[in-house]
Amino acid sequence: KAGVTQTPRYLIKTRGQQVTLSCSPISGHRSVSWYQQTPGQGLQFLFEYFSETQRNKGNFPGRFSGRQFSNSRSEMNVSTLELGDSALYLCASSYLAGQETQYFGPGTRLLVL
Amino acid sequence: DQQVKQNSPSLSVQEGRISILNCDYTNSMFDYFLWYKKYPAEGPTFLISISSIKDKNEDGRFTVFLNKSAKHLSLHIVPSQPGDSAVYFCAASGGGGSNYKLTFGKGTLLTVNP
Numbered sequence: 001k002a003g004v005t006q007t008p009r010y011l012i013k014t015r016g017q018q019v020t021l022s023c024s025p026i027s028g029h030r031s032v033s034w035y036q037q038t039p040g041q042g043l044q045f046l047f048e049y050f051s052e053t054q055r056n057k058g059n060f061p062g063r064f065s066g067r068q069f070s071n072s073r074s075e076m077n078v079s080t081l082e083l084g085d086s087a088l089y090l091c092a093s094s095y096l097a098g099q100e101t102q103y104f105g106p107g108t109r110l111l112v113l
Numbered sequence: 114d115q116q117v118k119q120n121s122p123s124l125s126v127q128e129g130r131i132s133i134l135n136c137d138y139t140n141s142m143f144d145y146f147l148w149y150k151k152y153p154a155e156g157p158t159f160l161i162s163i164s165s166i167k168d169k170n171e172d173g174r175f176t177v178f179l180n181k182s183a184k185h186l187s188l189h190i191v192p193s194q195p196g197d198s199a200v201y202f203c204a205a206s207g208g209g210g211s212n213y214k215l216t217f218g219k220g221t222l223l224t225v226n227p
Contacts, residue, residue: 004156006156033215035215035217043157043217048214090157102215103159104156104157104158106155106156109154
């Protein structure tokens with residue numbers, strides 16, 4: 001099985017712009033979660049989608065949003081980018097949820113100038 | 114409020130010896146724990162997990178121990194190999210309802226010296 005894929009791998013944007021990141025889960029996995037990794041804060045949970053519905057949301061401002069499509073692929077969007085949004089954005093998938101191991105993609109490295 | 118803590122930012126061991134990485138948690142509702150390994154510029158790779166109904170889980174060179182009363186878990190790597198050098202993250206989930214998100218510690222950088 002192919003693993004979790006994320007596109008693009010690297011991205012440079014300027015303050016005020018918006019960005020959309022994409023994640024394709026492992027085939028058959030229906031749950032997709034997004035995390036932000038920064039040197040100071042470690043990995044922080046953004047949100048989780050299952051069957052096109054957001055089931056869980058972390059403590060991030062409304063500028064961060066996401067969605068999931070019927071084929072389980074997911075996108076996250078960040079509007080009005082700030083310098084502090086520079087981070088590695090990781091997507092993880094699992095078959096269901098609960099006591100399910102999440103498998104991570106390679107991440108998208110976003111740099112905001 | 115850090116619910117999952119890895120108090121050692123780094124650990125250095127000799128090849129062939131045991132590596133012990135520690136993790137403490139504060140949320141008594143956590144019922145599933147995982148360890149991930151991460152190399153630079155890559156996503157975390159799942160290593161091993163343990164449910165709160167167990168106190169030990171073993172997979173090859175990796176063993177995770179869970180002490181629920183102390184809210185502490187540890188990852189043992191025996192024997193350690195240079196390829197094990199990476200950042201290790203402890204993660205926890207649970208709390209009932211729809212709380213399936215993973216809460217991560219900040220990681221421990223393990224260096225295994227040849």
